[in-house]
Amino acid sequence: MRPRWLAMLALCLIVAGVFAWLGQWQLGRALDTVPVDSGQTERVVPLTDVVEPGEYLNAPLVGQKATTDGHFVADDFLIVSRRMNGDAEGFWVTGQFRVDAAAPTSLAVALGWAPTRQQAQDAAAALNAEAGQATSVTGRVVSDEGPQVPPRDDPLAMTTMSPAALLSRWHDIAGLDMYRPYLISDAAPDGLVTIAAPAPEGQSGLNWLNLFYAAEWAVFAGFAFYLWYRLARDAWEKEVEELEENSPG
Template structure:
């Protein structure tokens, strides 16, 4: 019994690959679209007043920052990376230009760290003392900055132009979360179980002093959904194109196999000899 070309083992493997890739891409696109819709629905929710949630439950180390995570109140347990402190200049506080002090914090339960804005200081010389050891922190999540035209002219020093992951990652030897934590200086008066150390000699930075979040933050998920669906369409196109080419190839092979044989052309030498014999007979 002859097996149809699209049911052969090789073709079945191609069908499985095409279905799996296309379905996965469509599913991921729907997931991103639902995330985008959730961001729009939650846009009017006052996230600051929510009760604090563990950082590991709000965002994962490898996840992009979502709009509904802006200003979320979170807690985190881990260890200060004392020698991983950087400073961001040109930060206004009550009309005075100063620096944000940021120290990396290794989060328990992951191999990643999150940048923590410990506070504001007018002058960074001498450098303020950085915290050490284990700590339990509380504060507000913020997305990274990314203003154009602000390159880090000297990546080897501890001053960076903005809170951008591309700049921060050069100052730490591990992965970073997709956002940063704005430390709440008043948390010790609210929750005795959480101690935000490392704020001595630093002024607090509140949410009113944080640059506005880009309006496109929530649209990233929508664009991700479009990208996944484009990939799904491409995988589907390749799969169908391969099926068509296989069918045409087999048809051509079968047509060539069963086509009637063409008459064999007579050798030129035989034709010439026959002509010579004909002329000789005519002359005789």
């Protein structure tokens, strides 16, 4: 009940209140009360209606079909290995698609699948010869898989579709804006097989990542009170010990 500890308790109340507000905000984002329309992902919409450069893809929009205009950049058709197409393992040919925008902006595109590396390399070489022509791409927008350590026997290989990893190998990237997700093309160029990209299963609209953050803020709010309790108790126990030591007899 001393002023010092009452003041610290008031501070803990303020901190816990802020944490509680943040938790409520995250919970509001996690619980999307508007259900995802059946077949929404199959309606082709402009890419800018799905996600903006540099932003993460919202869960209800994973697999959304989108389209955008621009051109492919020469010499940036790279191969990603260990890609499944049905039951067969093979290779993806990917490209840097420079979208038509006010500022230089690029989108990673998975163009097609090949059963062997040689076929993928041949297709990439043919695409390099045609790069630079105005065109459009249409396909499913998918979240970044994240980079992965390459196998020891092939240190330059890429085994996940990571726009960040592709960006590190692209040309002409000074001042470049980048889409975090990538696009799986609906149509494969000559020499490649169309990548199997079925429609995503029905989604509830619940964002589990935001739900986890909401729970995390609740834990932080509780910890603020626990911290005050431990500090006050330690101070009280120390004073009791001093009184016992100084008491006569």
